[in-house]
Amino acid sequence: MEVDKVVCLPRLSRVAVCGGTHGNELSGVYLVRELLKEEKKAMEEEEEEEKPVSVVLVLSNPWAIQQCRRYVKTDLNRCFTHASLNGPLSDSAPYELIRSKELNTLLGPKGSPEAVDLVCDLHNTTANMGLCLIAYSDCDWICLHTFKHLQASTSNIPMRYIHFDVPKEESYSLDSVGKHGFAMEIGPQPHGVVRSNIYTAMKFGVQHMLDWVRFFNSGTIIEGGFVDVFTMVKHIDYPRDSETHNIIAAIHPQLQDRDFCLLHPEDPLFQTFSGETLRYKGKEPLYPFFINECAYYEKGIALSLARKRRVMIPAIRVQTEQEQQASEQGFGSEEEE
Amino acid sequence: MSAYKNSVCFNEARRVAIFGGTHGNEMSGVTLVNLWVKNSAEIQRKGVETKPFIANPKAVEKCTRYVDTDLNRAFSPENLSAPGGDDLPYEVQRAQEINRIFGPKGSPEAYDVIFDLHNTTSNMGCTLILESSKDHFNLQMMNYIKKAITPASCLVLLNEHPLLKYSTSRSVAKHPVGLEVGPQPQGVLRSNIFEAMRVILKHALDFIELFNEGMEFPPCTVEVFWVSERIDYPRDANGNIIAMVHPNLQDCDWEPLNPGDPMFQTFDGKTIHYQGSGTVYPTFINEAAYYEKQQAFVTTRRETLVASAIRKA
Numbered sequence: 001m002e003v004d005k006v007v008c009l010p011r012l013s014r015v016a017v018c019g020g021t022h023g024n025e026l027s028g029v030y031l032v033r034e035l036l037k038e039e040k041k042a043m044e045e046e047e048e049e050e051k052p053v054s055v056v057l058v059l060s061n062p063w064a065i066q067q068c069r070r071y072v073k074t075d076l077n078r079c080f081t082h083a084s085l086n087g088p089l090s091d092s093a094p095y096e097l098i099r100s101k102e103l104n105t106l107l108g109p110k111g112s113p114e115a116v117d118l119v120c121d122l123h124n125t126t127a128n129m130g131l132c133l134i135a136y137s138d139c140d141w142i143c144l145h146t147f148k149h150l151q152a153s154t155s156n157i158p159m160r161y162i163h164f165d166v167p168k169e170e171s172y173s174l175d176s177v178g179k180h181g182f183a184m185e186i187g188p189q190p191h192g193v194v195r196s197n198i199y200t201a202m203k204f205g206v207q208h209m210l211d212w213v214r215f216f217n218s219g220t221i222i223e224g225g226f227v228d229v230f231t232m233v234k235h236i237d238y239p240r241d242s243e244t245h246n247i248i249a250a251i252h253p254q255l256q257d258r259d260f261c262l263l264h265p266e267d268p269l270f271q272t273f274s275g276e277t278l279r280y281k282g283k284e285p286l287y288p289f290f291i292n293e294c295a296y297y298e299k300g301i302a303l304s305l306a307r308k309r310r311v312m313i314p315a316i317r318v319q320t321e322q323e324q325q326a327s328e329q330g331f332g333s334e335e336e337e
Numbered sequence: 338m339s340a341y342k343n344s345v346c347f348n349e350a351r352r353v354a355i356f357g358g359t360h361g362n363e364m365s366g367v368t369l370v371n372l373w374v375k376n377s378a379e380i381q382r383k384g385v386e387t388k389p390f391i392a393n394p395k396a397v398e399k400c401t402r403y404v405d406t407d408l409n410r411a412f413s414p415e416n417l418s419a420p421g422g423d424d425l426p427y428e429v430q431r432a433q434e435i436n437r438i439f440g441p442k443g444s445p446e447a448y449d450v451i452f453d454l455h456n457t458t459s460n461m462g463c464t465l466i467l468e469s470s471k472d473h474f475n476l477q478m479m480n481y482i483k484k485a486i487t488p489a490s491c492l493v494l495l496n497e498h499p500l501l502k503y504s505t506s507r508s509v510a511k512h513p514v515g516l517e518v519g520p521q522p523q524g525v526l527r528s529n530i531f532e533a534m535r536v537i538l539k540h541a542l543d544f545i546e547l548f549n550e551g552m553e554f555p556p557c558t559v560e561v562f563w564v565s566e567r568i569d570y571p572r573d574a575n576g577n578i579i580a581m582v583h584p585n586l587q588d589c590d591w592e593p594l595n596p597g598d599p600m601f602q603t604f605d606g607k608t609i610h611y612q613g614s615g616t617v618y619p620t621f622i623n624e625a626a627y628y629e630k631q632q633a634f635v636t637t638r639r640e641t642l643v644a645s646a647i648r649k650a
Contacts, residue, residue, distance in 0.1 A: 033577070034604045068628070069401075126522040190458040190522030192625035196581040196602050203604075246371065250528040271528050273372050294524035297400075 023064025028122025361396025366454025
């Protein structure tokens with residue numbers, strides 16, 4: 001990739017901001033509610049001027065929100081695979097499967113030209129992760145540039161970009177419904193709680209994300225640079241009792257809250273209830289994250305591990321109308337290498 | 338014979354229970370009790386039968402606070418005597434069963450002591466919860482624990498408020514002791530929180546053993562935080578929360594809150610100030626389970642209680 005080549009990408013006309021995909025992750029629930037109030041007020045005051053970007057605000061899982069639970073029958077954020085979205089719907093289908101199809105109609109269909117341009121899905125974690133953008137790609141320049149812009153805008157909260165190396169065909173989360181998408185994950189916050197500092201950070205994140213989208217749409221060339229990307233390598237489960245499957249150790253006090261602090265071979269991982277230290281037996285130092293995330297106990301994940309690398313991102317600008325038409329007629333490709 | 342005048346006699350505490358999982362997603366107690374059910378060596382003391390017990394097994398299985406209704410509010414006289422069997426909410430049935438095993442509440446057959454293990458999302462550290470300012474046995478136990486863990490701290494919360502007091506699972510016993518340790522998210526097990534709870538229980542059981550062996554505990558004073566008032570979140574006409582605990586108050590359990598201090602922050606950034614008439618000591622600040630109970634925090638006042646000398650009868 002030539003360093004001075006500017007990549008031209010289609011306009012981001014429609015952005016979805018989704019809260020309450022997990023009903024007890026409250027920053028997103030409250031933020032979307034507040035944004036809906038502001039939007040209603042703006043409509044009542046008849047601010048009808050042409051907006052550079054249209055924002056769709058969604059409370060993803062209303063039933064789970066109402067009960068302040070992660071989900072009612074099954075995790076909504078695993079219901080967006082092509083198989084789930086296009087499969088048949090039986091009478092006994094779980095609530096979240098029905099809902100994922102509704103959301104796919106509203107924001108997608110996934111994989112089609114009608115899908116929204118960008119999905120920003122709001123989450124909280126009990127892990128000490130600061131603000132993370134989580135995406136399936138390490139070369140989606142929209143996601144990476146959004147992150148770069150956020151990171152440059154404040155030093156109040158640590159920020160990281162997490163890459164889940166899952167092929168597009170196997171993507172399963174709500175953010176995969178848009179042409180571009182990411183989860184905005186902020187912690188630490190207990191589920192069922194709103195912490196003012198975390199809410200403020202998320203409000204900031206969403207505002208600056210939308211500011212960046214408008215800036216991109218305005219036609220300016222946005223300079224390239226580099227982003228440190230954490231690519232997920234593997235998960236580690238808790239040690240468990242072979243009969244009952246109950247956990248028999250807790251995250252070691254020296255690891256607790258140390259997300260993104262490099263974990264070396266032989267570093268403490270767990271402390272058994274009888275006080276024994278269990279150590280990391282991997283050969284490669286890796287970066288831990290999602291350390292002691294409440295919702296992952298049932299998924300068999302005590303922590304996840306990532307490799308860090310520096311990714312160069314090109315300068316980008318929005319396609320002009322002619323470029324957009326040409327590309328739609330198949331003369332150009334949407335994303336350049 | 339007593340070395341002190343006005344020494345109060347109590348029967349030996351022969352039957353003690355440790356409840357975990359009164360709330361199914363408060364993991365320290367669930368984990369400790371499961372451990373001790375498997376191997377009770379750590380909680381054995383001479384002359385005491387100590388029974389570890391999962392209070393709400395269905396809620397524990399689902400890792401949820403409760404299934405139908407909050408077990409820790411279910412031990413009212415009405416509930417304990419309600420007919421209806423299987424038609425009753427799960428936790429009311431469970432309360433009746435617990436009352437049969439460890440009570441009956443208020444009778445001579447009731448267990449001597451129940452320790453009820455809880456976690457909170459609030460930054461309360463280790464807190465012992467007392468239900469009566471006149472329970473000298475409990476006051477002496479709490480004094481013993483506080484001294485034993487020095488320089489670490491363990492505060493005492495007294496809830497004797499006629500309206501705010503509630504019917505806890507531990508209230509079945511003659512001497513109910515609540516143990517609340519935080520901050521810990523629901524459903525999460527933090528090693529440091531788990532160990533802190535374990536140490537407190539160790540000292541509590543040591544106290545009981547010493548008492549049963551005939552040790553006399555001299556009069557002492559115990560500083561308590563006495564529950565005054567419940568403060569709800571500001572809400573709109575539809576009952577929706579419109580402000581959060583202010584960043585200056587968040588995590589400041591037990592620190593003085595003065596009139597005029599920031600208390601809440603609206604979602605658009607405005608500050609709402611505390612309007613009380615004097616300084617109070619807030620706690621249970623931003624406890625997840627209390628959103629539905631209309632409680633952002635409780636205010637307390639600091640008092641010093643005097644405990645009489647105690648010895649076994």
